[in-house]
Amino acid sequence: MNGVGLEIAGRSFDSRLIMGTGGFRNLEVMAEALETSGADMATVAMRRVDPAARGSILEVLEEAGVFALPNTAGCFTARDAVTTARLAREALATDWVKLEVIGDDRTLLPEPADLLEAAETLVADGFTVLPYTNDDPVLARRLEDAGCAAVMPLGSPIGSGQGLLNPYNLRLIRERAAVPVILDAGVGTASDAALAMEMGCDGVLLASSVSRAQDPPAMARAMRLAVEAGFEAHRAGRIPRRLYAEPSSPTEGLPELTWPPS
Amino acid sequence: MTVVLINGERRELPRRATVEAAVRAAGVEEQGRGVAVAVDGEVVPRGQWPDTRLREGQQVEVLHAVQGG
Numbered sequence A: 001m002n003g004v005g006l007e008i009a010g011r012s013f014d015s016r017l018i019m020g021t022g023g024f025r026n027l028e029v030m031a032e033a034l035e036t037s038g039a040d041m042a043t044v045a046m047r048r049v050d051p052a053a054r055g056s057i058l059e060v061l062e063e064a065g066v067f068a069l070p071n072t073a074g075c076f077t078a079r080d081a082v083t084t085a086r087l088a089r090e091a092l093a094t095d096w097v098k099l100e101v102i103g104d105d106r107t108l109l110p111e112p113a114d115l116l117e118a119a120e121t122l123v124a125d126g127f128t129v130l131p132y133t134n135d136d137p138v139l140a141r142r143l144e145d146a147g148c149a150a151v152m153p154l155g156s157p158i159g160s161g162q163g164l165l166n167p168y169n170l171r172l173i174r175e176r177a178a179v180p181v182i183l184d185a186g187v188g189t190a191s192d193a194a195l196a197m198e199m200g201c202d203g204v205l206l207a208s209s210v211s212r213a214q215d216p217p218a219m220a221r222a223m224r225l226a227v228e229a230g231f232e233a234h235r236a237g238r239i240p241r242r243l244y245a246e247p248s249s250p251t252e253g254l255p256e257l258t259w260p261p262s
Numbered sequence B: 001m002t003v004v005l006i007n008g009e010r011r012e013l014p015r016r017a018t019v020e021a022a023v024r025a026a027g028v029e030e031q032g033r034g035v036a037v038a039v040d041g042e043v044v045p046r047g048q049w050p051d052t053r054l055r056e057g058q059q060v061e062v063l064h065a066v067q068g069g
Helices: A027-037 A057-064 A078-092 A112-124 A137-145 A167-176 A190-198 A216-236 B019-025
Strands: A006-008 A011-013 A017-020 A041-048 A067-070 A096-099 A128-133 A182-184 A203-206 B002-006 B009-013 B035-039 B042-044 B059-067
Touching: A017 A027, A017 A216, A027 A057, A027 A216, A041 A057, A041 A078, A057 A067, A057 B059, A067 A078, A067 A096, A078 A096, A078 A112, A078 B035, A078 B042, A078 B059, A096 A112, A112 A128, A112 A137, A128 A137, A137 A167, A190 A203, A190 A216, A203 A216, B002 B019, B009 B019, B019 B035, B019 B059
Parallel strands: A017 A041, A017 A203, A041 A067, A096 A128, A182 A203, B002 B059
Antiparallel strands: A006 A011, A041 B059, B002 B009, B035 B042, B035 B059
């Protein structure tokens, strides 16, 4: 793709849609949805090995040509997140990480102080850090200043499907950031993804809206189209919002059709 | 006999067993591709598995990538 792909830390991706792999019924449905999504990057989590488990997600991603981005989901402290990132680097042989530090188990909102601390530690350790962050412009700037390769603000809580609850904050983050801004979490349906892209986000990361949809591969395709449509619309430049109508047909050359003339 | 916790389960390994042995005991086969290990919260790089001996009561976590995020 010419100039339409996503570039993060010098690495190019064809798709601006990043898929989470959580919540799919099985690896087969996931593989099918990945294909229709067009995504070439997808997140994975690090968990204890289960000898009874069937299939390897890494093999599925490898076969599909999808880059596996490990996350630190489930970590509530900077220390745990840093250790998890280092374990992921060992297991997956990548120094990329989607950094998550959760501060509250009901909302799954990020823990800002530990998030920043973990980001600083991991950047110093040579990681390419993609932090899942609150939609807070100040925190987003701090993360960028800490050397993160992108910032990934939430639209609304993980899995809530509530869409973009604070477009104003997202816009402020977009205006100030020099690194890619990726909307991460909260997408419920295709219009949410399109809206994020129309606002100028560089990409969208989503999982539940596809994996828990009634037809995940079909929703994955919808998300692909939405991200592409939103991106193109943003590039094309929308018209301003007006209070009153503006005719789209010429007002000159209108015939006089009232008879007799008044 | 050395008793350690492997992924939260109490396991008996031969005395002076290595991390490598703990990885096998966790059910990982062959070279353990895609697997990472922490002992007492510290990462043990793959190259050190055969030489790192476990002590009584140590906590071994053997992880791999799963669906998530």
